[in-house]
Amino acid sequence: MEKLVIKGGSIPKGAVKLYAAKNSVLPILACCTLTSCDIEIANCKPTNDILDMLALLQSLGSKVQLDGDSIFINCQNLNTGIVPRQYAKKMRASVFLLGPLSVRTGLTKMGFPGGCNIGRRPIDIHINGLNKLGFDIEIKDGELICTKKFLSCGQVHLPFASVGATENIMMAASGIKGITTIKNAAQEPEVEDLAKFINALGGDIEGAGTHTIVINGGKSFNSIRYTPIADRIVAGTYLALAASIPGSDICIEKSNALHLQAPLKILQDKGCNITISKDAVRLKSNARQTARKRIVTRPYPGFPTDLQAQFMVMESVAKGQTTIVENLFENRFNYCKELKNLGANIKVVGNSAKVIGVPELVGNCVNATDLRGGAALVLAGVIAKGQTTVSDIYHIDRGYYNIESELSNLGVSIKRLTQI
Ligand code: UD1
Numbered sequence: 254m255e256k257l258v259i260k261g262g263s264i265p266k267g268a269v270k271l272y273a274a275k276n277s278v279l280p281i282l283a284c285c286t287l288t289s290c291d292i293e294i295a296n297c298k299p300t301n302d303i304l305d306m307l308a309l310l311q312s313l314g315s316k317v318q319l320d321g322d323s324i325f326i327n328c329q330n331l332n333t334g335i336v337p338r339q340y341a342k343k344m345r346a347s348v349f350l351l352g353p354l355s356v357r358t359g360l361t362k363m364g365f366p367g368g369c370n371i372g373r374r375p376i377d378i379h380i381n382g383l384n385k386l387g388f389d390i391e392i393k394d395g396e397l398i399c400t401k402k403f404l405s406c407g408q409v410h411l412p413f414a415s416v417g418a419t420e421n422i423m424m425a426a427s428g429i430k431g432i433t434t435i436k437n438a439a440q441e442p443e444v445e446d447l448a449k450f451i452n453a454l455g456g457d458i459e460g461a462g463t464h465t466i467v468i469n470g471g472k473s474f475n476s477i478r479y480t481p482i483a484d485r486i487v488a489g490t491y492l493a494l495a496a497s498i499p500g501s502d503i504c505i506e507k508s509n510a511l512h513l514q515a516p517l518k519i520l521q522d523k524g525c526n527i528t529i530s531k532d533a534v535r536l537k538s539n540a541r542q543t544a545r546k547r548i549v550t551r552p553y554p555g556f557p558t559d560l561q562a563q564f565m566v567m568e569s570v571a572k573g574q575t576t577i578v579e580n581l582f583e584n585r586f587n588y589c590k591e592l593k594n595l596g597a598n599i600k601v602v603g604n605s606a607k608v609i610g611v612p613e614l615v616g617n618c619v620n621a622t623d624l625r626g627g628a629a630l631v632l633a634g635v636i637a638k639g640q641t642t643v644s645d646i647y648h649i650d651r652g653y654y655n656i657e658s659e660l661s662n663l664g665v666s667i668k669r670l671t672q673i
Pocket of ligand 1: 276277279345346374375376377378379380413414415416417418439443558559581582583
């Protein structure tokens with residue numbers, strides 16, 4: 254078991270280089286099962302969720318290689334849709350395989366997806382959407398069994414614009430001859446990125462990034478090298494840190510400010526000095542920030558739920574009071590109990606949290622409760638006076654590659670220790 258030990262009090266200064274968004278890379282990897290071609294995914298650091306997905310694909314017969322910042326994958330020898338039990342439960346993203354792997358093999362058998370404990374996270378929208386395309390899905394002995402029946406394209410109207418369900422259906426439809434339209438599709442940049450990836454392979458998808466996506470499926474695919482979009486959530490994490498500490502001056506390289514509009518608007522309104530250039534965002538924080546009255550998480554282009562915890566930390570040291578409303582997941586305030594152990598003044602009632610900013614946080618021992626909540630606790634440790642120890646950091650490693658070296662580059666005193 255590993256933990257992070259942080260000495261608070263430093264002022265972050267320097268550059269952060271972004272890599273491929275893990276929420277883009279995971280569906281892209283699942284999508285590789287549709288083809289036997291060679292795929293290179295560039296500018297990609299293997300966070301633990303990505304490593305788990307690669308191990309899963311290898312267990313099905315795919316060839317995988319990590320070289321520098323690229324992942325090379327070839328699914329020519331993928332010969333089964335039966336996913337060994339231990340893999341599916343490791344991450345939410347395993348559900349992405351239901352569509353493409355079933356198109357490829359005719360039968361997928363896998364356990365229920367795991368992932369962060371941030372809510373019930375049902376998969377009914379995935380299942381109903383795939384049913385519409387002609388897949389039969391039953392649940393037996395705690396496993397999902399998806400069988401290719403009489404595949405047909407057509408229209409799938411999602412009751413909620415689920416990111417994962419949009420991606421799953423889009424991948425499956427790309428492998429089915431004819432035109433499928435997804436209505437009320439999710440508009441997240443990662444959905445658009447997956448469509449760009451499929452189009453680069455030789456597919457034909459229009460409208461990704463809007464609520465209506467049209468997929469002309471059944472095209473033949475070719476080998477490609479693809480660079481996914483940069484991780485907007487990692488970018489937002491470091492921006493929230495810099496905004497919390499007066500005197501900070503950081504530059505997020507390779508970031509696409511368009512994907513960060515809602516968080517940047519909040520940071521700008523609070524008085525941070527933000528400069529946006531072609532592929533970089535620089536943030537300077539000159540004084541203690543004033544609290545934002547209200548932050549509400551919503552589907553894209555609204556404020557992302559994946560930055561809620563990091564912005565909570567920022568508000569917990571701002572001047573004044575903030576209400577943060579979580580609209581996407583039921584249990585996404587679990588980390589607040591730990592944050593309170595560092596001196597934050599937070600009261601959670603239902604899906605909203607009232608935060609009264611305190612002049613300083615004080616170091617303590619805390620446990621990461623989930624991926625983004627864990628990253629938020631690390632930020633809090635950097636801001637806090639004294640030493641903070643964050644345990645259970647395997648949650649953080651799922652989505653941040655060596656968070657300690659990125660923070661060290663910004664001048665933060667942080668080290669990873671292995672607990673015996
Ligand atoms: C993806 C992201 C996650 C992010 C979330 C919302 C990945 C790997 N993960 O998760 O980091 O927080 O989008 O931006 O890309 N829902 C159902 N039934 C379903 C599917 C979803 O009820 O079949 C509900 C969920 O429980 C949740 C809401 O819809 O309350 C949003 O979920 P969804 O958009 O599907 O998120 P994920 O794809 O799981």
